[in-house]
Amino acid sequence: MMQTIDRAMDIIRVLSKNAQGLPITELSKECGLPLSTMHRLLKSLEENGLIQQNEKTKEYGMGTLWLEYGLQMYDSMDFTSHIRTEMEKLMHIVKESIYYNKPVSGIESLILERIDSPENAIRVFDKIGLRIPMNIGAANKTMLAHMNKVKSDQFINALIPEEEKSSFYEQLHEIKANGYGISRGERTEGTISIAAPVFNHSGDIEGAISIGCVSFNMTDERLQFLIEYVLESGKRISKNLAYNG
Numbered sequence: 658m659m660q661t662i663d664r665a666m667d668i669i670r671v672l673s674k675n676a677q678g679l680p681i682t683e684l685s686k687e688c689g690l691p692l693s694t695m696h697r698l699l700k701s702l703e704e705n706g707l708i709q710q711n712e713k714t715k716e717y718g719m720g721t722l723w724l725e726y727g728l729q730m731y732d733s734m735d736f737t738s739h740i741r742t743e744m745e746k747l748m749h750i751v752k753e754s755i756y757y758n759k760p761v762s763g764i765e766s767l768i769l770e771r772i773d774s775p776e777n778a779i780r781v782f783d784k785i786g787l788r789i790p791m792n793i794g795a796a797n798k799t800m801l802a803h804m805n806k807v808k809s810d811q812f813i814n815a816l817i818p819e820e821e822k823s824s825f826y827e828q829l830h831e832i833k834a835n836g837y838g839i840s841r842g843e844r845t846e847g848t849i850s851i852a853a854p855v856f857n858h859s860g861d862i863e864g865a866i867s868i869g870c871v872s873f874n875m876t877d878e879r880l881q882f883l884i885e886y887v888l889e890s891g892k893r894i895s896k897n898l899a900y901n902g
Contacts, residue, residue: 664690665698665707669719672708678716739897740855741770744866747890748772751868751883756783757855758796759864760804764815765790766797769864779871789844792816792825795852796865799838802829803854804862837884837891838865847872851883853891858899866891 671687672679679687685695699717702708706722744755754777757770765788783789791797791812801809809829817825832838838852852867868883895902 661698664688664694665702668695668698668702669707672717672719676718678711678714678718680714680716684717740864740866740894741772743890743894743897744770744772747866747868747886748774750886752776753868753870753883756796756850756867756869757864758789758800758852758867760791760800760862761788764812766800766865777870783844783869790816793840793843794867795838795840795843795850796867798829798840799832799852799854799865799867800862802832802838803856837888839880839884841872849875849880851880851887853887854895855891855898856895856900856902858901860900860902863895863898866894 667688668684671684681692681695681699684690684699685692688695690698699708699710703710703717703720706720708717709720710717740757744757748755752774754774755772756768758766759769761767768783768785768787768789771783771785789797791801801812804812813822813825836853840850840852842848843850848869849872850867850869852865854862855864855866857863866887868887870883
């Protein structure tokens with residue numbers, strides 16, 4: 658039973674990275690499964706709405722059920738009133754792309770939302786749903802810096818080599834002391850990200866709001882402006898989530 662679930666999830670992971678769809682032969686190769694096993698798994702996944710097959714090309718892709726479940730989760734979090742509204746406010750003020758990240762299972766965070774400024778033709782573009790290792794980027798390091806130490810140590814022990822841990826902990830200490838994080842070109846050269854923590858009603862880290870922009874025209878005055886407003890947004894979202902700190 659567990660092997661079937663693991664194999665099914667392998668198929669889903671491969672399809673999630675290939676938006677145009679894949680034929681069964683390519684899926685079998687990618688997942689290392691015989692065609693007969695792949696055919697049986699695909700039939701079951703399709704019957705449950707988790708994948709779908711293009712009638713013309715016969716290629717398989719993600720099913721719309723994932724979108725349905727995602728929207729239900731999005732709605733259950735009351736995301737629009739508590740978080741997205743503040744993201745939109747921040748976007749209109751700073752006129753840059755605004756992101757919201759949340760830690761997920763494993764060693765990664767997930768980009769739950771992105772709002773781009775229509776007034777800025779030069780944008781930093783990371784897709785919604787993208788998973789990023791927790792040791793990379795301003796948003797993730799900000800979450801680690803403000804996270805319960807037991808939990809943050811789990812991420813750090815899994816991601817950071819022993820000889821680099823000391824300097825990494827120093828980075829996190831500085832971020833926590835400042836209340837915000839900054840990263841420069843960690844994922845994309847020529848970019849800068851500024852992030853602030855978001856806390857929930859229990860005082861635990863819930864996520865991080867961040868501003869992503871190009872760095873070639875960044876001045877000290879502009880950077881301070883972005884820091885000020887991302888911090889304000891993080892505090893307002895935390896308050897919306899009933900944080901009293």
